[in-house]
Amino acid sequence: MRGNDFYIPDLCRVRAVFMLVVTGELLALVLAVVQADERWIEWNYFGLLSLFVQWTLLTSAAAICLLRGWLARQTIAMATGAVVIIVLLDVLAFSLFADSVINPTQGERPWQAVAKNLLLSLLITLMVLRYFYLQFQWQQQQEAEMQARLTALQARIHPHFLFNSMNTIASLISVNPERAEDAVLDLSELFRASLRDDDRLIPLSTEVDLCRRYLAIEQLRLGQRLALEWQIEEGLEQQAIPPLTLQPLVENAIYHGIQPRPDGGTVRIEVYRKNSFVYLLVQNPRPAQDQRTHEGNRMALANIQSRLQALFGEPAVLKHSQQNDIYTVTMRLPWQKTGDRRNPAGRR
Structure with a gap:
C-alpha cells in the first residue's frame, strides 16, 4: 500500500x-x-x-x-x-x-x-x-467510477465540433495552408488531451493553453462573430486543476451562447485568486431558451461538478447564474499547486 x-x-x-x-x-x-x-x-x-x-x-x-x-x-x-x-x-x-x-x-x-x-x-x-x-x-x-466517467468524457470529443473543424481545415487547405496546418496541430493537441488519463491534476497554464487552441479553431469557423476577452491573474500558472474542466465550459459558451446568435458575441474568461481560493469565470451571452440546449449544458456542468467533488471535496464549487443577458459559470478551487502532496479532498 x-x-x-x-x-x-x-x-x-x-x-x-x-x-x-x-x-x-x-x-x-x-x-x-x-x-x-x-x-x-x-x-x-x-x-x-x-x-x-x-x-x-x-x-x-x-x-x-x-x-x-x-x-x-x-x-x-x-x-x-x-x-x-x-x-x-x-x-x-x-x-x-x-x-x-x-x-x-x-x-x-x-x-x-x-x-x-x-x-x-x-x-x-x-x-x-x-x-x-x-x-x-x-x-x-x-x-474508480469517477475515473471511468472522466475517461469516457475525455475519450469523446463532440461530433459537431469534429465535423466543423474538419470542414474548416478542408476549406483552408487551398487558400491558407499555413493556417490549416496550425489548425491541424491544435486539433491534434485537443485529441491528445482527451486521450490522456494518467494525470488527475494538471497546471492551470496547461488547461488555458488547451482552451486557446480550441478557441483558435472555433475562430477560424466563426470569424468576427466570436470575440474573446482574457483576464488571468499572474502567479496562478501552477494552480492545480483537473484536465478538461475549463475547456468544456468554454466549449459550452461557444455552442450555447455564440453559435445560435447571428451576430455572435463575446466569451470572457477570467481567473483570479481570493484568499485561499482560485476563481475561474466563463461568461457568454445568455443561451437561447431551448430545452435540448439546456439539458446538454446541465449534463456537462453535472459531470464537471462530480469530478471536482471527488478530487477536492466540499471546498470546490461550480455554479451558474444569469444577469443582464449574460450567462456566467463560476468554478471555485482551493489554492493548491500541482505537485502538492496534500490530498485535494482532505479526507485521508
Whole structure:
C-alpha cells in the first residue's frame, strides 16, 4: 500500500483529533450511564473514565500517526494487527497505572479489571478499523467510477465540433495552408488531451493553453462573430486543476451562447485568486431558451461538478447564474499547486 492508499485516515489532522475526542467522550458517557445504579449517570465515574479514555485515545492516535508511513507499506492484515497491538499495549499501560483510581468493580482482582479494559478496547478497535476499511473501499469505488466517467468524457470529443473543424481545415487547405496546418496541430493537441488519463491534476497554464487552441479553431469557423476577452491573474500558472474542466465550459459558451446568435458575441474568461481560493469565470451571452440546449449544458456542468467533488471535496464549487443577458459559470478551487502532496479532498 502507498501512503495515499492506506485505509486508516491520517490521525494527525485537526479534524481527526476532534472526532476522536468527541467519540471518546460519547463512549465514556454511555459507559457512565450503564454503570449508574440509582442515578441517570455516575458523574465521578464519568469524569475519571473520560480522562482514561482520552489518554488512551490520543496517545494511541499519536503512535499510529508517527508509524503511519511504516504501516502503509505493510499488508492490510499486518497493518491491522500492528494497530491492534499498539492500542492494546497503550490500554494495558494506562490500565496498570490507573487501576487503583478507576476501578468501579469493587471486589474484583486488579487483573480482572485490566482484562475487561483490554477486551473492550479490542472489540472497539476492531469495529473502528472495520468502519475505516469499509469507508476506504467505498471511497475507492467512488473514485474508480469517477475515473471511468472522466475517461469516457475525455475519450469523446463532440461530433459537431469534429465535423466543423474538419470542414474548416478542408476549406483552408487551398487558400491558407499555413493556417490549416496550425489548425491541424491544435486539433491534434485537443485529441491528445482527451486521450490522456494518467494525470488527475494538471497546471492551470496547461488547461488555458488547451482552451486557446480550441478557441483558435472555433475562430477560424466563426470569424468576427466570436470575440474573446482574457483576464488571468499572474502567479496562478501552477494552480492545480483537473484536465478538461475549463475547456468544456468554454466549449459550452461557444455552442450555447455564440453559435445560435447571428451576430455572435463575446466569451470572457477570467481567473483570479481570493484568499485561499482560485476563481475561474466563463461568461457568454445568455443561451437561447431551448430545452435540448439546456439539458446538454446541465449534463456537462453535472459531470464537471462530480469530478471536482471527488478530487477536492466540499471546498470546490461550480455554479451558474444569469444577469443582464449574460450567462456566467463560476468554478471555485482551493489554492493548491500541482505537485502538492496534500490530498485535494482532505479526507485521508
